[in-house]
Amino acid sequence: MGNMNEVPSGPIGKSLRRREDQRFLTGAGTYTDDVTLHGQTYAVFLRSPHAHARIRSINLDAAKKSPGVVRIFIGSELAEAKVGGLPCGWLIHSKDGTPMKEPAHPVLAQGKVRHVGDQVALVVAESILQAKDAAELIEVDYEELPAVIDIVAAAGMASSVHDDVADNVCYDWGHGDKAAVDAAFAKAAHVTTLDIVNNRLIPNAIEPRAANASYNKSDESYTLYVANQNPHVERLLMCAFVLGLPESKVRVIAPDVGGGFGSKIFLYAEDVALVWASKRVGRPIKWTAERSESFLTDAHGRDHVTKAELAMDAQGNFLALRVKTIANMGAYLSTFASAVPTILYATLLAGQYKTPAIYAEVKAVFTNTAPVDAYRGAGRPEATYVVERIVEQAARDMKMDPAAIRRQNFITTFPYATPVGLTYDVGNYAAHLDKAIAMADIPGYKARKAASEAKGKKRGLGYSCYIEACGIAPSNVAGALGARAGLFEAGEVRVHPTGTVTVFTGSHSHGQGHETTFAQVVAGKLGIPVENVEIVHGDTGRVPFGMGTYGSRSLAVGGTAIVKAVDKIIAKGKKIAAHLLEAADTDIEFENGEFKVTGTDKKVPWGSVTLTAYVPHNFPLDKLEPGLNENAFYDPTNFTYPSGSYVCEVEVDPETGKVKIESFVAVDDFGNVVNPMIVEGQVQGGIAQGLGQAMMEGCTYDKASGQLLTGSYMDYAMPRAMDVPNVKIATTNTPCSHNPLGVKGCGEAGAIGSPAAYINALTDALGVVDVAMPATVERVWRAAHGMTA
Amino acid sequence: MDVPISLTVNGKAVTANIDPRTLLVQLLRERLQLTGTHIGCDTAQCGACTVHVNGRAVKSCSMLALQVQGSEITTIEGLAPEAGLHPMQAAFRECHGLQCGYCTPGMVMSAVQLLADNPKANEEQIREALDGNICRCTGYQNIVKSIQFCQSGATPASA
Numbered sequence A: 001m002g003n004m005n006e007v008p009s010g011p012i013g014k015s016l017r018r019r020e021d022q023r024f025l026t027g028a029g030t031y032t033d034d035v036t037l038h039g040q041t042y043a044v045f046l047r048s049p050h051a052h053a054r055i056r057s058i059n060l061d062a063a064k065k066s067p068g069v070v071r072i073f074i075g076s077e078l079a080e081a082k083v084g085g086l087p088c089g090w091l092i093h094s095k096d097g098t099p100m101k102e103p104a105h106p107v108l109a110q111g112k113v114r115h116v117g118d119q120v121a122l123v124v125a126e127s128i129l130q131a132k133d134a135a136e137l138i139e140v141d142y143e144e145l146p147a148v149i150d151i152v153a154a155a156g157m158a159s160s161v162h163d164d165v166a167d168n169v170c171y172d173w174g175h176g177d178k179a180a181v182d183a184a185f186a187k188a189a190h191v192t193t194l195d196i197v198n199n200r201l202i203p204n205a206i207e208p209r210a211a212n213a214s215y216n217k218s219d220e221s222y223t224l225y226v227a228n229q230n231p232h233v234e235r236l237l238m239c240a241f242v243l244g245l246p247e248s249k250v251r252v253i254a255p256d257v258g259g260g261f262g263s264k265i266f267l268y269a270e271d272v273a274l275v276w277a278s279k280r281v282g283r284p285i286k287w288t289a290e291r292s293e294s295f296l297t298d299a300h301g302r303d304h305v306t307k308a309e310l311a312m313d314a315q316g317n318f319l320a321l322r323v324k325t326i327a328n329m330g331a332y333l334s335t336f337a338s339a340v341p342t343i344l345y346a347t348l349l350a351g352q353y354k355t356p357a358i359y360a361e362v363k364a365v366f367t368n369t370a371p372v373d374a375y376r377g378a379g380r381p382e383a384t385y386v387v388e389r390i391v392e393q394a395a396r397d398m399k400m401d402p403a404a405i406r407r408q409n410f411i412t413t414f415p416y417a418t419p420v421g422l423t424y425d426v427g428n429y430a431a432h433l434d435k436a437i438a439m440a441d442i443p444g445y446k447a448r449k450a451a452s453e454a455k456g457k458k459r460g461l462g463y464s465c466y467i468e469a470c471g472i473a474p475s476n477v478a479g480a481l482g483a484r485a486g487l488f489e490a491g492e493v494r495v496h497p498t499g500t501v502t503v504f505t506g507s508h509s510h511g512q513g514h515e516t517t518f519a520q521v522v523a524g525k526l527g528i529p530v531e532n533v534e535i536v537h538g539d540t541g542r543v544p545f546g547m548g549t550y551g552s553r554s555l556a557v558g559g560t561a562i563v564k565a566v567d568k569i570i571a572k573g574k575k576i577a578a579h580l581l582e583a584a585d586t587d588i589e590f591e592n593g594e595f596k597v598t599g600t601d602k603k604v605p606w607g608s609v610t611l612t613a614y615v616p617h618n619f620p621l622d623k624l625e626p627g628l629n630e631n632a633f634y635d636p637t638n639f640t641y642p643s644g645s646y647v648c649e650v651e652v653d654p655e656t657g658k659v660k661i662e663s664f665v666a667v668d669d670f671g672n673v674v675n676p677m678i679v680e681g682q683v684q685g686g687i688a689q690g691l692g693q694a695m696m697e698g699c700t701y702d703k704a705s706g707q708l709l710t711g712s713y714m715d716y717a718m719p720r721a722m723d724v725p726n727v728k729i730a731t732t733n734t735p736c737s738h739n740p741l742g743v744k745g746c747g748e749a750g751a752i753g754s755p756a757a758y759i760n761a762l763t764d765a766l767g768v769v770d771v772a773m774p775a776t777v778e779r780v781w782r783a784a785h786g787m788t789a
Numbered sequence B: 001m002d003v004p005i006s007l008t009v010n011g012k013a014v015t016a017n018i019d020p021r022t023l024l025v026q027l028l029r030e031r032l033q034l035t036g037t038h039i040g041c042d043t044a045q046c047g048a049c050t051v052h053v054n055g056r057a058v059k060s061c062s063m064l065a066l067q068v069q070g071s072e073i074t075t076i077e078g079l080a081p082e083a084g085l086h087p088m089q090a091a092f093r094e095c096h097g098l099q100c101g102y103c104t105p106g107m108v109m110s111a112v113q114l115l116a117d118n119p120k121a122n123e124e125q126i127r128e129a130l131d132g133n134i135c136r137c138t139g140y141q142n143i144v145k146s147i148q149f150c151q152s153g154a155t156p157a158s159a
Helices: A021-025 A075-080 A129-138 A178-186 A231-243 A269-282 A291-297 A381-397 A400-411 A429-439 A442-454 A477-481 A514-526 A554-581 A606-614 A676-695 A748-768 A775-783 B024-031 B087-094 B104-117 B124-130 B141-152
Strands: A042-048 A053-059 A069-074 A119-125 A139-144 A169-176 A191-196 A208-218 A221-228 A250-253 A284-290 A304-312 A316-332 A357-364 A460-467 A489-495 A499-505 A531-539 A588-591 A594-597 A603-605 A629-634 A643-653 A658-669 A729-734 B003-009 B014-020 B050-053 B057-058 B072-074
Touching: A021 A178, A021 B087, A021 B104, A042 A129, A042 A269, A042 A291, A053 A119, A069 A129, A069 A269, A069 A748, A119 A129, A139 A178, A169 A442, A178 A231, A178 A304, A178 A316, A178 A357, A208 A269, A208 B104, A221 A269, A221 A460, A221 A603, A231 A250, A231 A269, A269 A284, A269 A643, A291 A514, A304 A381, A304 B050, A381 A460, A381 A748, A400 A429, A429 A460, A429 A643, A429 A658, A429 A729, A442 A460, A442 A643, A460 A748, A499 A514, A499 A554, A499 B124, A514 A531, A514 A554, A531 B003, A554 A588, A554 A594, A554 A603, A554 A629, A554 B087, A594 A606, A643 A748, A658 A676, A658 A748, A676 A729, A676 A748, A748 A775, B014 B024, B024 B050, B050 B104, B057 B104, B087 B104, B104 B124, B104 B141, B124 B141
Parallel strands: A042 A284, A221 A250, A316 A357, A499 A531, A658 A729, B003 B072
Antiparallel strands: A042 A119, A053 A139, A069 A119, A169 A357, A191 A304, A208 A221, A208 A284, A304 A316, A460 A643, A489 A499, A489 A629, A588 A594, A594 A603, A643 A658, B003 B014, B050 B057, B050 B072
């Protein structure tokens, strides 16, 4: 690979405007609901109105006679057809060595419903209105059961979400060296403790989930259009674990996708039901979630209750961290649910600090609520919230400057093996903290605080120095930790005779701008115009393989697979050029789109080589195959570790509870940056989601009935333009040491780092230990008046 | 029982027979294949479905198609001349005012209305006027910047 950190010249590093924008801005994007297939029917799912109930009977007589009804399917028919349940992709073992409980996750309810919105019947009709009319005529006789909603109480409740998991505990997991932690606590000069809740969130991509499935009789194949972040994974899970179909007979297309944030990673029941039913109906079936269905059935995020303790010596050096968390799985195990509060959470609890001993216990429980799974950050926001809140509190307890206590405990030598299983390859935490302090004008803070106080306001300052791990890797280690999938990425680079290039990537873009960024990488490597590179993604019928986009992995893992394929193209191009130039292969160098004989002025341009590859008249056919088309699979040797320092400054009006963000500074180390404009956009969006969590968003179920109280945009507080501030953004750079682009990952950082910065600032202003997220105006007002927030 | 409707969409006369329950957004998307107008919610909150009816921005998910009998409708597809971009569209591209693109058509239609109503809107007024359009990707910072760029009349620097 040569110098691993070498950044090729050309378009890499430039804020090129996005090529995908033309279609998005003119209404020419093609999202799943925009796909209309000849003869398509429309689906509506009848959903449970109860959080927990036994189904005594289902009467379809009236519904079947409703005008326009094509077919109605219920769970018993799927059971007879031996349609499997939805699988979970990560096996966690409890402390006692037993595997996690994996109760059945049926595609349509089998005798019982377990959350409001659980799917009971699939109605297929000639029009969406007719399907809705018919669904209303289905009579379901429910026997209501007590709902398990509160996660702290779940494990001790008499009622069980699943009959085969009597105590509602999915697993009780431990991670780290408990004995070392206990020993460190025993000799600590001070212990800071914190009880915090990481509030449950609803992802709310603005494009609702949607699917359109069809069966082709001529070759007995299925095609599924679906709003999804990883079409190959969707196909693998659906074929291998649920429907028992060969992948060769199933094509999954995820066209333009209107935001994912994790919620479109998963294999959902609706996707499977539609594919299965499309053969029985004999016509395409289309389903698009209404927003209320998205609220009820998209996998939710976060939902942790945590007790954390930090042991320190008298100088504020961190000795040990002990964390106990209860995590909500919801009613069923969604695709990666089990990994989020374990592998993606406890492994990040070292943060940026050299805390020598860390131990975490995580109890995952089932409740009668929607499944909970990865949402932007997935485990790392929860870990960062624990670490950065308790570190801030430790500074207050020790009467130390919050920046100073962090700096004092920063890891400064790399590579660094944490006590929770990760090895950070590179980093320079003081660099982004210094830059953030400068940008936030900390020296001027005292005067600003005095000015606020003079007008009866309270001002506070909060830091958050987050670490994050992107691109889960390597596959064999992940496998040993319970992953049931590989975590590599695939790429194909197809050079056409005229020298233009089509790149097929297993990553998927749903807002991240891959069509621009990846084209910059390839054009930069090949020294050709960006316009000559086309990026194809999101179609198992065109892209050889892929693991998709989540966990900020696309450029570091998917981009590297492409780079490896490009390297193969260049290597073969050199051989063709050597033949054309009558030189030795080893004497050819490739630069700026030209193959040259080293030390001479003999050269041949890119286009001549590509044309020769496909018109091989003057070609070493005895030694080399014609054509110029290469594949690569890349399995990373390690995660990448972006890190950053965020500083938030707020002013609180204690009379009203209103909080104004006076300044929010984010300095991130993402390694090398290919397109700064896109990276900045990712950080802005991530921070808006993180501040949404901290300030306003909170999924709320009625504790008794299990009804979702925040089931629409009129009840769930989505951040709007007036709610989020302009943020000041900068980057520092320690290039990733183990991928050729030196890149890390920027998609989730904002959502990971920002909640702690905000709540630290708010609690600093109010002089309280905690204000629970979301820190609504009411909670702030109560905290400002000495009441429980 | 279907009923007839006639209206003008993006400058072209349209007639159709529709179920009276048909929403304007359904007429546009399903009958006229103008799929640039999106549906993001069912409570008239997200604004992804915003179009112009007789020159006013409206949420097409909360109007029956029959209510716009005889009206002139402009959708995102008809905002700019063929193959070109409206200055607001160009500004969104220039300032990275979109990511996944799903809220974008509605956001652009609202933004055009916003500047038509208040060409000199300051940042606070811009943010207030965007209250009816939800974006989950951008954090709004670059949307505001895009509208300000359009307001300034500047020409995009990079193609």
